[in-house]
Amino acid sequence: MTENISLDNLKQNALAELAAVSTADALEAWRVGWLGKKSQLNTVLRGLAALPVEERKSLGAAANVVRQDLESALAAREQDFSDRLLESAPGIDITLPGRPWLSGRLHPVTRVINEITDIFSSLGFSVVEGPEVEYDRYNFDALNIPKEHPARDTMQTFWVDDVDEKDERHVLLRTHTSPMQVRFMEKYKEPPIRIVVPGRVYRYEATDASHLPMFHQVEGLMVDRNVSLAQLKGTLFEFARRFFGPERRVRFRCDFFPFVEPGVEMAVECASCKGAGCRVCGNSGWLEILGAGMVHPKVLEGVGIDSTIYSGFAFGMGVERLPMLRYGVDDIRLFYSSDLRFLRQF
Structure with a gap:
């Protein structure tokens, strides 16, 4: 199995797991597991230094593409969670401007x-x-x-x-x-x-x-x-x-x-x-x-x-x-x- 095939499998597995996420806590756990410091993707990136220069370039570029795709999918999922939360909250008009925080001052x-x-x-x-x-x-x-x-x-x-x-x-x-x-x-x-x-x-x-x-x-x-x-x-x-x-x-x-x-x-x-x-x-x-x-x-x-x-x-x-x-x-x-x-x- 080549490294590119491994990256493709990693990406498909990650996206499949992301699609099954249903809570905010599970979403955070997915982020840590697939994009965190100890994730499989970071393991691949850390191993690039041991490869020949040409392989390092091609594999590094492919790994970065996978990371960008996963980050984009995560952002879309987070937005989906946020939209559903606003839609389910009664009496909230999301088009209204936010309420400013009152700042303290000296008497x-x-x-x-x-x-x-x-x-x-x-x-x-x-x-x-x-x-x-x-x-x-x-x-x-x-x-x-x-x-x-x-x-x-x-x-x-x-x-x-x-x-x-x-x-x-x-x-x-x-x-x-x-x-x-x-x-x-x-x-x-x-x-x-x-x-x-x-x-x-x-x-x-x-x-x-x-x-x-x-x-x-x-x-x-x-x-x-x-x-x-x-x-x-x-x-x-x-x-x-x-x-x-x-x-x-x-x-x-x-x-x-x-x-x-x-x-x-x-x-x-x-x-x-x-x-x-x-x-x-x-x-x-x-x-x-x-x-x-x-x-x-x-x-x-x-x-x-x-x-x-x-x-x-x-x-x-x-x-x-x-x-x-x-x-x-x-x-x-x-x-x-x-x-x-x-x-x-x-």
């Missing part, structure tokens, strides 16, 4: 936090994080907010433990990201220090178009020799220019925060009303995005940094207000709504 607040930290990283700030469950020493006392200070009343704190006046380590959900100022300076006492601290904060207050009991802040701190208020304003102006664009107006006004002296607030022109006044901005035309100021000497001295040698500035901004200002969102609650139609816009 707009997460995207804004990443953008904020990228901007400040490019200005030389490091990004650090701190605990959301905090001691009141870091949240209040070390930031120049003693127990009798009226600023504690405006924080509307969520206490985690039972408050005992004799215990100095009360536990709470942090009301701002400022505690990380103290934690970082305690650990790294040698300036220069440049950090930004993103994270969630919690306050027990009424929910409305611009307030939530849980929101995000980004805290900033810089401590070094000869740090001035001019550097603070220059840093924040540069941030606003990059984030909002050079056309948006920015306003600084004096304000009070216990852990800075002097203190300022920074506001950006309301995107919803373009400065005319609306419910989002309280009819003022401006929306405050952060409080800032020069770090109070008591805060520096409390962590062992000499305030006669070093000075610094700090700021804390509410993250959700930034996309509200940029995109003209008129209700902060939309960011945490279950209505995905809103989130898919970003």
Whole structure:
């Protein structure tokens, strides 16, 4: 029996077996048995190297023709299986376009936090994080907010433990990201220090178009020799220019925060009303995005940094207000709504 006759027999046997296949598993088994690495056809092809050149050419060409014929027969059988499956499935219109897979995306607040930290990283700030469950020493006392200070009343704190006046380590959900100022300076006492601290904060207050009991802040701190208020304003102006664009107006006004002296607030022109006044901005035309100021000497001295040698500035901004200002969102609650139609816009 010649090799060509053997190949013809192989082909006829394979096609006969293929015609009898009735299930997808049997079809896969046929493919492995007749076209796989250990198939009879591959055995013939591997034996070509031992043949004379002329026989090798003719037999190799014939074997490749057989392989192509078997692969074509397999493809036709697979298509036949697919067609029969579609025909047997009720209610399927094979002429309709396919449904696209929905791709995931970052939440707009997460995207804004990443953008904020990228901007400040490019200005030389490091990004650090701190605990959301905090001691009141870091949240209040070390930031120049003693127990009798009226600023504690405006924080509307969520206490985690039972408050005992004799215990100095009360536990709470942090009301701002400022505690990380103290934690970082305690650990790294040698300036220069440049950090930004993103994270969630919690306050027990009424929910409305611009307030939530849980929101995000980004805290900033810089401590070094000869740090001035001019550097603070220059840093924040540069941030606003990059984030909002050079056309948006920015306003600084004096304000009070216990852990800075002097203190300022920074506001950006309301995107919803373009400065005319609306419910989002309280009819003022401006929306405050952060409080800032020069770090109070008591805060520096409390962590062992000499305030006669070093000075610094700090700021804390509410993250959700930034996309509200940029995109003209008129209700902060939309960011945490279950209505995905809103989130898919970003």
